[in-house]
Amino acid sequence: xxxxxxxxxxxxxxxxxxxxxxxxxxxxxxxxxxxxxxxxxxxxxxxxxxxxxxxxxxxxxxxxxxxxxxxxxxxxxxxxxxxxxxxxxxxxxxxxxxxxxxxxxxxxxxxxxxxxxxxxxxxxxxxxxxxxxxxxxxxxxxxxxxxxxxxxxxxxxxxxxxxxxxxxxxxxxxxxxxxxxxxxxxxxxxxxxxxxxxxxxxxxxxxxxxxxxxxxxxxxxxxxxxxxxxxxxxxxxxxxxxxxxxxxxxxxxxxxxxxxxxxxxxxxxxxxxxxxxxxxxxxxxxxxxxxxxxxxxxxxxxxxxxxxxxxxxxxxxxxxxxxxxxxxxxxxxxxxxxxxxxxxxxxxxxxxxxxxxxxxxxxxxxxxxxxxxxxxxxxxxxx
Amino acid sequence: xxxxxxxxxxxxxxxxxxxxxxxxxxxxxxxxxxxxxxxxxxxxxxxxxxxxxxxxxxxxxxxxxxxxxxxxxxxxxxxxxxxxxxxxxxxxxxxxxxxxxxxxxxxxxxxxxxxxxxxxxxxxxxxxxxxxxxxxxxxxxxxxxxxxxxxxxxxxxxxxxxxxxxxxxxxxxxxxxxxxxxxxxxxxxxxxxxxxxxxxxxxxxxxxxxxxxxxxxxxxxxxxxxxxxxxxxxxxxxxxxxxxxxxxxxxxxxxxxxxxxxxxxxxxxxxxxxxxxxxxxxxxxxxxxxxxxxxxxxxxxxxxxxxxxxx
Ligand SMILES: Nc1ncnc2c1ncn2[C@@H]1O[C@H](COP(=O)(O)OP(=O)(O)OP(=O)(O)O)[C@@H](O)[C@H]1O
Ligand SMILES: [Mg+2]
Numbered sequence: 001x002x003x004x005x006x007x008x009x010x011x012x013x014x015x016x017x018x019x020x021x022x023x024x025x026x027x028x029x030x031x032x033x034x035x036x037x038x039x040x041x042x043x044x045x046x047x048x049x050x051x052x053x054x055x056x057x058x059x060x061x062x063x064x065x066x067x068x069x070x071x072x073x074x075x076x077x078x079x080x081x082x083x084x085x086x087x088x089x090x091x092x093x094x095x096x097x098x099x100x101x102x103x104x105x106x107x108x109x110x111x112x113x114x115x116x117x118x119x120x121x122x123x124x125x126x127x128x129x130x131x132x133x134x135x136x137x138x139x140x141x142x143x144x145x146x147x148x149x150x151x152x153x154x155x156x157x158x159x160x161x162x163x164x165x166x167x168x169x170x171x172x173x174x175x176x177x178x179x180x181x182x183x184x185x186x187x188x189x190x191x192x193x194x195x196x197x198x199x200x201x202x203x204x205x206x207x208x209x210x211x212x213x214x215x216x217x218x219x220x221x222x223x224x225x226x227x228x229x230x231x232x233x234x235x236x237x238x239x240x241x242x243x244x245x246x247x248x249x250x251x252x253x254x255x256x257x258x259x260x261x262x263x264x265x266x267x268x269x270x271x272x273x274x275x276x277x278x279x280x281x282x283x284x285x286x287x288x289x290x291x292x293x294x295x296x297x298x299x300x301x302x303x304x305x306x307x308x309x310x311x312x313x314x315x316x317x318x319x320x321x322x323x324x325x326x327x328x329x330x331x332x333x334x335x336x337x338x339x340x341x342x343x344x345x346x347x348x349x350x351x352x353x354x355x356x357x358x359x360x361x362x363x364x365x366x367x368x369x370x371x372x373x374x375x376x377x378x379x380x381x382x383x
Numbered sequence: 384x385x386x387x388x389x390x391x392x393x394x395x396x397x398x399x400x401x402x403x404x405x406x407x408x409x410x411x412x413x414x415x416x417x418x419x420x421x422x423x424x425x426x427x428x429x430x431x432x433x434x435x436x437x438x439x440x441x442x443x444x445x446x447x448x449x450x451x452x453x454x455x456x457x458x459x460x461x462x463x464x465x466x467x468x469x470x471x472x473x474x475x476x477x478x479x480x481x482x483x484x485x486x487x488x489x490x491x492x493x494x495x496x497x498x499x500x501x502x503x504x505x506x507x508x509x510x511x512x513x514x515x516x517x518x519x520x521x522x523x524x525x526x527x528x529x530x531x532x533x534x535x536x537x538x539x540x541x542x543x544x545x546x547x548x549x550x551x552x553x554x555x556x557x558x559x560x561x562x563x564x565x566x567x568x569x570x571x572x573x574x575x576x577x578x579x580x581x582x583x584x585x586x587x588x589x590x591x592x593x594x595x596x597x598x599x600x601x602x603x604x605x606x607x608x609x610x611x612x613x614x615x616x617x618x619x620x621x622x623x624x625x626x627x628x629x630x631x632x633x634x635x636x637x638x639x640x641x642x643x644x645x646x647x648x649x650x651x652x653x654x655x656x657x658x659x660x661x662x663x664x665x666x667x668x669x670x671x672x673x674x675x676x677x678x679x680x681x682x683x684x685x686x687x688x689x690x691x692x693x694x
Contacts, residue, residue: 007485015473218469222530225433225463226486227455 004228008236012210016240025206030198030248034255037190048132050097051078051086058106060147064117067143068099073135086120096122097132109147188263191256192347193316196340198252199275200282200307202245207238207286208299216295230378234371238283242276249275256347265350273353274342277360280367281335287374310336335366384447386411386538386569387432392441394427401427403592404441409571409585411537414564416583417573418682423589425573426466429540432571433463446538459487462531466542466573468523470530472516476507479515479530487534497533504559505529521552528559539563541572545579557582577678586678588685596685603681610634611650612680615657616642616670623666632656635687637679642670644680 016022050068054061068074077095080086086098102116119136121129214220223233253271256262285306293299312318313327314336320328331337338359345351353360387409394402402424409415417425430436432445434454443450446460470479480498489497502508505525515523524544531539541560545553553576561582564570572583580586581600588596588603596603617623620642627633627645632653635646647653650673661668676684 003488004486007482011471011474011478011482014478015471018473217472218465218467219471220469221435221465221467222463222469222483223486224435225458225461226483227458227488228486 001229001232004226005232005236005239008228008233009240012237012240013243016206016210016244026202026244027248027251029201030194030252031255033194033197034191034252034260037187037194046072047075048073048096048128049077049094050074050099051080051089051095052076053080053083053086053098053100055103056101056105060106060109061101064101064105064140064143067139068136071135071139073132090120090122093122096128097136099136109144187260188348189344190316191252191260191262192343193340194256195249195252195275195343196278196314196316196336197311198248199245199279199339200311200336202248203238203241203279203282204286204289204307205300205303206244207241207283208289208293208303209296210241211237211287211290212293212296212299215290231375234287234375234378238287241286242279242283245279245282246272246275262347264347266346267350267352270351270353270356271343271346274339274346274356274360274363277363277367278335278339278342281363281370284367284370284374287378288370291374291377307336310334313337314340316340335363338362384411385409385444386413386446387415387571388442388444389428389432390442392428392431392443393439394424394431394436395439400592402431402438405587405589405592405594407587407594407597409569411569412564412567413584414560414570414572414582416580416586417571417589418577418580418586418678419573419589420575422591424592425589426542428589429463429542429571429573433461433540434458459534460536460538462534462536462539464524464527464531464539464541464544466546468527470515470523470527473514475512475514476502476518476526477511479526480533483530484533489534497535501529501533504532521548521556524548524552524556525559528556532563537567538569539571541570543573543575546575553579577682580678588682590686596681600678603685604676604678606681606685610646610648610676610684612674612676613645613647613650613654613657614639614642614670614672614674615645615668617661618667618669622664623661626660626664626666627657630657630660635683637683639677639679644674644677646680646684 016026052065052068054065065076069076074097078086078089080089080098083100086100089095090098098120100118100120102118105116108116117140119133121132121136214223228236249272253264253268257264286303289302289306290299293302313320313323313331313334315331316336320331320337323331342356342359342363345356385408387407389405389407391404391406392402393400393404405424405428407415417428419425427436431438432443432450434450434457437451445457448457448460450457471482474482477498480501484494484498484501499508502511505522505528507522507526507529510518510522515526518526528541528544531541544560545556548556557579560570560572564584574580583600585597585599586603587594596606598606615623615627624636624643627636627643632647632649633645634648637644637646645653645657654671654673657671658668
């Protein structure tokens, strides 16, 4: 049995790696995608032009402006005096955001009340808008926290004086942090996601096509008269692509770490385990699709029809919690979602298996089920 | 024991009956031919015997094993060359042989030697590192035969092994088949070419799913004793055909080589009449002789005989 599987695998690898076209297909898309998501699809906003309207004119308001200017994300390009001036700049697209510090800002801050800062954002590109919003909010919060900390320290000191007791005042260090992706870099978010896409393409589409090709060319007929069993055929056909897929994982991960400096906080072993389980599912799906396709084109189309919605609903680009509730439930039947959670968990949060095991189990169930179904459907005869 | 036994095998594809209750038995070491026009059911029969298709009804045994219930054991005892070339064109000659010797489980210690033997037999040793894609048709067929033989099966199924191969290569190929049979292997072979039928020990003529005649080639020819065949070559074959169509003494005209074969009852009388009729039209006859019937003549006669009996 192993002997025959080995022969099949050897043959498959030879075929896959011999054709220059095939070689390109195996290793180029990963790098292209990586570059695309690493460089081109950059949702980060850097040095966004903004306008600043200071209606308060106090040290407090100037400190806030300094905080914005100190951020790499913003660049104050105008200081309009009147409201409509600012709006016009927005309309004409000269600036992406208008910040108005309302009069009485400093006083309110001193009293610990809600300080009034108005932010107007150019919302044509909702994505950019929400990112700008996030950056601005972060700066504001940090500023507010600092002020609060300062106030509290002062209150404590005042208390200490009142009691005439020498209390050491704790220096409160308040810091907000966006967890897991502190720089809010979209690259960190996307590059690990590219892994998912690449493994799926290499394993799903290529296996489906490779199997259908045997049938199209008639070579399947020759294999069927040998003692090769269906399971052996399927393993011989899929394991090479699994290996190639895992090589791609290593390739993409290395590139992500070295070129794009994406953080990798978790364990490579957990990632690899997740990848193996995911590959089980995609290979099984590939075999399944080959049993319902007659030509290579059909196999390719079927793969895309399966993978596109699965990928869209995986949370790669659109967060699942933003989807309609029924669709959110639907995503639970989506293996791509689970693998994406594993990948991002490992890369960004350093999550271990103790947290990710439900995803792993889900993938295992998918994989075993779809593989079983394919082997069962994959009949020994020609009809 | 018989090498192959087929009993009342029927194969339907939906409503269509591709193989219609055929029965025959093949001896060990025999070259058994299946001959018939397109769609006769030759390939379907072979595929059933190889376990690639399940018969709709009937039983078939290969080397004493049932092709349905013991398909896995059957596979180890047969070699199969499909009608359509079906080795890997993007692998080299050697890699194909390697693959199939591995899949058939040729013992490791024998494998190298067996691969050499196969390459030698196919005359491809010098081309072992060539991609199969780059080989001419006849060579591919020899490689396919080689791959079907790596595990030294006692029984071989060859489905039109010489289609699309030039005459010289065809001869070489048949020489190989004859040698295999002399070495004790059983060969069931299908062909379109009538002249190849002469290499077979016995022939089954198939037409529309049925076996219409089964005998040694010479015996089949003899069964047409009541008729004779004339071979005609003339200055204007086209005009001759028109004349012969109206000639009552000629039962049937078939093209053969550069001329035509004429089936007649009384060769001497027919010859005189034909000479007269062609002369009248100004056609010169370059050859008009009594000849032994070709396999094609036999085939056509047997099938027409069958049709006549049906009516
Ligand atoms: N899988 C199938 N489904 C439906 N019909 C089929 C199938 N395979 C064969 N047939 C039909 O069965 C008939 C017999 O086919 P078969 O291939 O056995 O003929 P053949 O004698 O080998 O002809 P040829 O000389 O063209 O190879 C044909 O009419 C063919 O169309
Ligand atoms: Mg055929």
